[in-house]
Amino acid sequence: MEVYPNLFSPLQIGPLTFKNRIEAAPGNTGYNTEEGFLTPETVAYFEMKAKGGAALVVIGESNVHTKTGVAHGRMPCLDNPDILPSLIRTTDAIKRHGAFSSIQLVHPGRRANADYYKGTIYGPSAAPPLFGGPIVEMDEDIIAEVVEAFGDAAEMAKLGGCDMCMVHGSHGWLLHQFLSPLTNHRKDRFGGSIENRARISLMVVENIRKKCGPDFPIEFRLSGTEHTEGGYTIEDMIEFSKMLDGKVDIIHVSCGTFHDPKTNVKMFSSPFCERGLNVPLAAAIKDAVKTSKVAVVGGLNDPAMMDEIIASGKADIVAIGRGLLADPYLPKKAKMRKADDITPCQRCLVCLSGDFVPYVKYPTRSLRCTVNPIIGREQEAMVVKPFEGRKKVLVIGGGPAGMEAAITAADRGHEVVLCEKEDKLGGLINFSEHVPFKIDLMKFKDLLIQRVNERAIKVMLNTEATSEVVEYISPDVIIAAVGAHPIIPNIPGIDSEKVVLAADIYNKNVNIGDNVVVVGGGLVGCEEALYLAQHGKKVKVLEMKPEVIPDGAYLYREALLLEIAKYPIELLTNTTCKEIKNEGVIAVTANGEEKLYEADNVIIAVGLKADPNDTNKFRKYAPEFYLIGDCLKPKRVLEAIRSGYDAAMSI
Numbered sequence: 001m002e003v004y005p006n007l008f009s010p011l012q013i014g015p016l017t018f019k020n021r022i023e024a025a026p027g028n029t030g031y032n033t034e035e036g037f038l039t040p041e042t043v044a045y046f047e048m049k050a051k052g053g054a055a056l057v058v059i060g061e062s063n064v065h066t067k068t069g070v071a072h073g074r075m076p077c078l079d080n081p082d083i084l085p086s087l088i089r090t091t092d093a094i095k096r097h098g099a100f101s102s103i104q105l106v107h108p109g110r111r112a113n114a115d116y117y118k119g120t121i122y123g124p125s126a127a128p129p130l131f132g133g134p135i136v137e138m139d140e141d142i143i144a145e146v147v148e149a150f151g152d153a154a155e156m157a158k159l160g161g162c163d164m165c166m167v168h169g170s171h172g173w174l175l176h177q178f179l180s181p182l183t184n185h186r187k188d189r190f191g192g193s194i195e196n197r198a199r200i201s202l203m204v205v206e207n208i209r210k211k212c213g214p215d216f217p218i219e220f221r222l223s224g225t226e227h228t229e230g231g232y233t234i235e236d237m238i239e240f241s242k243m244l245d246g247k248v249d250i251i252h253v254s255c256g257t258f259h260d261p262k263t264n265v266k267m268f269s270s271p272f273c274e275r276g277l278n279v280p281l282a283a284a285i286k287d288a289v290k291t292s293k294v295a296v297v298g299g300l301n302d303p304a305m306m307d308e309i310i311a312s313g314k315a316d317i318v319a320i321g322r323g324l325l326a327d328p329y330l331p332k333k334a335k336m337r338k339a340d341d342i343t344p345c346q347r348c349l350v351c352l353s354g355d356f357v358p359y360v361k362y363p364t365r366s367l368r369c370t371v372n373p374i375i376g377r378e379q380e381a382m383v384v385k386p387f388e389g390r391k392k393v394l395v396i397g398g399g400p401a402g403m404e405a406a407i408t409a410a411d412r413g414h415e416v417v418l419c420e421k422e423d424k425l426g427g428l429i430n431f432s433e434h435v436p437f438k439i440d441l442m443k444f445k446d447l448l449i450q451r452v453n454e455r456a457i458k459v460m461l462n463t464e465a466t467s468e469v470v471e472y473i474s475p476d477v478i479i480a481a482v483g484a485h486p487i488i489p490n491i492p493g494i495d496s497e498k499v500v501l502a503a504d505i506y507n508k509n510v511n512i513g514d515n516v517v518v519v520g521g522g523l524v525g526c527e528e529a530l531y532l533a534q535h536g537k538k539v540k541v542l543e544m545k546p547e548v549i550p551d552g553a554y555l556y557r558e559a560l561l562l563e564i565a566k567y568p569i570e571l572l573t574n575t576t577c578k579e580i581k582n583e584g585v586i587a588v589t590a591n592g593e594e595k596l597y598e599a600d601n602v603i604i605a606v607g608l609k610a611d612p613n614d615t616n617k618f619r620k621y622a623p624e625f626y627l628i629g630d631c632l633k634p635k636r637v638l639e640a641i642r643s644g645y646d647a648a649m650s651i
């Protein structure tokens, strides 16, 4: 019997027959040249998504009219014909794998950024400066010019091999700015009623149709709601969708607006949001339209859930962003009955945060994914290359780094032994079993264990890698993944019974009282504060630095802070723990006072430290030796996975 029959049923979009209902949501890379030409790295990134089995791959935000606005650096510019060779190479690579290619047309309007654009900044209405000079109201001549530019850009996209295009009418860019009462205060035919606020979008769609003809499908991305007080609602978007109905082929439903940064973590949903958060919005629009198809995006990565969305008629297409970074082969795996091998996106927001202009100081222009070590170097590492010959590889430590190394080494044809001193694999990330907002980390951990077990890897649990064990195994290669030790600050009272180390709070034998002080306001300390508060504790977090979570990815930090704000958690920065006493913690506060913070328990979350003595002793036992994960340098799961993968690829 066919699996996920709805998800894998074909769909006719104008002249295009989609092979399934999966769209690779628009996504940009920072890999382009300064002029916005797509590079071989960009080509590989989009090709990877097509190779994974999506029916449609959408190249992300591309400028339509650089003369009147640019938001980021290195965006493809569809008003420059010199883009064509690189665009054609990209669309060729997408189409080679049976996917259709599309590109997203965007004008930034009032969000044009003076770092990348020196001209007048235009918006629907005049406003004080945002990312450059004052915002000037677009007059009808400029509106007409921009409308023409959208049509011209679509023509350029068509010439560049795109099978269709996507108009970006969401997330707070120009067309969204016109739709929103928060940014559109006009009194003319472009402001006021929803008909007027929608006018420019409809003119854009008509212009594209006029220039590209009926056989060039148009997808229109809108935010189903702004999630913001005073912003537009789903009712407005239902009305707007009725206006778009039949004029565009697909109405694509996202949510939120950059205008209100609090909505960023719904637009790019965090682990604190339900998966498929935009499905009710899409369903409401689907109910209201007769001709256009409806696509929905937002936290989707479970084939069964996506199949149900299509089956129940809530949407016709599911669009996946981050899920296809975590596992570009999600569509193929689902179709081949290998859904249980899909690597789950963590929604950790690392992929988006590095380049989150203008909120980050310097865009890294490098993609990273916590669970997929290939992201950011798609071109060089698209396939696991088999090794000619076979070495005996001993991996010491079965945490995420060790498991990833063992899996990759086995896939490259090596004989692998994995030694773990505990009675189960998982290492430090076993804590995820206790924390509801870490459910995806638990799934990832379980998947790594499954992958280890599916391969011919010899797993030795309850086995400390003593010299006898290592000599007995007699490996050609040793990969040490033994982890690190908690840093224990040298303060009076640290030996008190009240003190619990961060990693131990989940231990069922440890009872945590109602009043808790967490020492250390980094990612771990703040996540633990949230976990404890969710269990009814009153928590204070003491952090020496001027801000908490300096080690968090920008957007995840935002999401975590919004979540923390819902609970009785006090974040005390510039506050240094001086002594732990029977009543609690004595700390020096931001204004230099000494203060007692009462606590039943004091959690120490000031980080981990690698000890070279744990690993140097293994060096002599094998000619090839690698350090990975926390014993190389304590960092995130991302670095653990990459170092494990890299070591195994280097053998």
Ligand SMILES: Cc1cc2nc3c(=O)[nH]c(=O)nc-3n(C[C@H](O)[C@H](O)[C@H](O)COP(=O)(O)O)c2cc1C
Binding pocket: 025, 026, 027, 028, 029, 059, 060, 061, 104, 168, 171, 221, 254, 267, 268, 269, 297, 298, 299, 300, 319, 320, 321, 322, 323, 351, 352, 367
């Ligand atoms: C690396 C990255 C780049 C993105 N670039 C764009 C873009 O250029 N245009 C856009 O509309 N959305 C962009 N998005 C947002 C996605 O299209 C999608 O709406 C969002 O990630 C939510 O879907 P998801 O939960 O499946 O990831 C990007 C997302 C990621 C992860």
